Amino acid sequence: MKIKIALFGRNELIERMNDYVDNQDDIEIIPFAYSKAVENIDLIDKAFMCDVYLFGGSLSYLYAKEKIERKRLPAIQVAFDEYMILTSFYRLKNYHNQELDRISIDVLYKEHVDEVISELQMEDREIYTYSYGDDAVLDIGKIFHYHKKLFQEGKIDYVLTSIEEVEQRLIDEGIPTSCMVIPKLNLERAVEKAKSIATLNKSKSAQIVSGFVQIKNFEDIVSKKGEFVAQEMLLKLHQILLKFGHKTYASVLTNGDNQFSIFGTRGILDHITNHYRDFPLLQEIARSLGVPVEIGFGLGLTAKQAEDNAKLALETCVHSEESSCFIVNERKETIGPLGVAKHVDTSELYHALIHRARLNNELSYNFIDFINLRNNEPFSANDISNYYQVTKRSAERTIHKLLAGEVIRVVGEEKPYVKGRPRKLFELTL
Structure with missing residues (x-):
């Protein structure tokens, strides 16, 4: 089955992309053309049948970003990176006969321009940069007036913009200007990244989740409070689990003798991974029943594998006197306890990411979010790839920087469920 890529861009970009993917039988481009980037806010609702959302411009992505994050859509944008700036400088000098001096430029992040200027040893040139990725509110007029003011003040002779509307x-x-052209290489990389994300998500959606839930020390409750009270607790627990199953598209079955089974796929998996720190199900059960419960979730590619892993997770709960929840994934890696926030000094971590690992601001903030989301549990390069929605190679480059900066260390290996090398597990050194 073909991967359907929703492409948001101007007609020229869509034509270029169609030419590139013309001979690729595994993907299909579904075009969503616009004349103004703000139109993407509404266009994105029309792409609900697509596997991944690809934005041909930073501006179009920024307009749709709030909706993308709220709906948790698999979305990427064509990179506006150092390579694009370098090729834009080349075009400016050779096609427009404009010296790389007395110019202004607008980009998503100023760091990309700074790196190119440093690489080309052009620190003595008068190049003014507007970084709209730092703006709290996106305003094309503000970007336009930035360039216009510099031109009127006689500080620049030319404008290089990344936004067609500007x-x-x-x-x-009447201000001399030209718009950056996205290099073919950036389009190719964006398509490959989109394919990787779509393939990953389809693989993830096939994963099965099994769970077991039971009241801790149930026999003691029966002997102390009586059979009637104990059965009332089970009824309450069943009702809470049915509500949870409806919310996560999972099935809930009663096994009798104080145990319930949960079976699901993508919905329940997303819920679990989004609530490592504050597992609402555990809190609701504790409030309603007033007694400790044990919850074990197992992940697997088959129902049997998921069920076996759920049993292992449930056994781990025995070591706690309070309510607890653990997960054993398809690699036999135990994660938990869920709902117990582990402290992370985000200020110290940010400083280490910037100064020791040499990550940029965006990667640093994303990594901190990743650590907090996983509740500071050990992770693999594959987990980084899933979270950032990037290729495994890109994730491994980030891992290499973190290891080189001694921000993380190797703490073990994952047990693969297919043939191949075991994958390393990492944790923070801070």
């Missing part, structure tokens, strides 16, 4: 407004004002 280009048109500057041209209307």
Whole structure:
């Protein structure tokens, strides 16, 4: 079955992308053309049958970002990186006969321009950069007036913009300007990344989740409070689990003798991975029943594998006197306890990521979110790949930087469920 990629861009970009994927039988481009980037806010609702959302411009992505995050859509944007800036400088000098001096430029992140300027040893040139990725509110007018003011003050002779709408407004004002052209390499990488994400998500959706839930020390409750009270607790527990099953598209069965089974796929898996720190199910059961409970979840590619792993997770709960919940994944890795927030000094971690691992601001903040989301549990390069929605190779580059900066260390290996090398597990050194 073909991977359906929703492409949001102007007609020229869509035509270029169609030419590139013309001979690729495994993907299908579903075009969503716009004349103004703000139109993406509404266009994104029309792409519900697509596997992944690809944005051909930073501006179009930023307009849709709030909706993307709220709906947790698998979305990426064509990279506006150092390579794009470098090729834009080349075009500016050779096609437009403009010296790389007395110019202004707007980009998503200023760091990309700074790196190119440093690499080309152009620190003495008058190059002004506007970084709209730092703006709290996206305002095209603000970007336009930034360039216009510099031109009127006689500080620049030319504008290089990454936004077509800004280009048109500057041209209307008679200000020499041109818009960056996305390099073919960046388009190719974006398509490959989109394919990787879609393939990963389809694989993830096939994963089965099994769970067991039971009241801790149930026999003691029966002997102390009586059979009637104990059965009332089981009824309450069953009702809570049915509500949880409805929310996560999972099935809930009663095994009798104080045990319930849960079976599900993507819905329950997403819920679990989004609530490592504050597992609401555990809190609701504790409030309603007033007694400790044990919950074990297992992940697997088959129902039998998921059930066996859920039993292992449930056995881990025995070591706690309080309510507890653990997960054993398809690699026999135990995660938990869920709902117990582990302290992470985010200030110290951020400093280490910036100064020791040499990550940029965006990667640093994302990694901190990743650590907090997983509740500071050990992780693999595969987990990084899943979270960032990047290729495994890209995730491994991040891991290499973190190891080189001694921000993380190796603490073990995953037991693969297919043939191949075991994958390393890492944890913070802080």
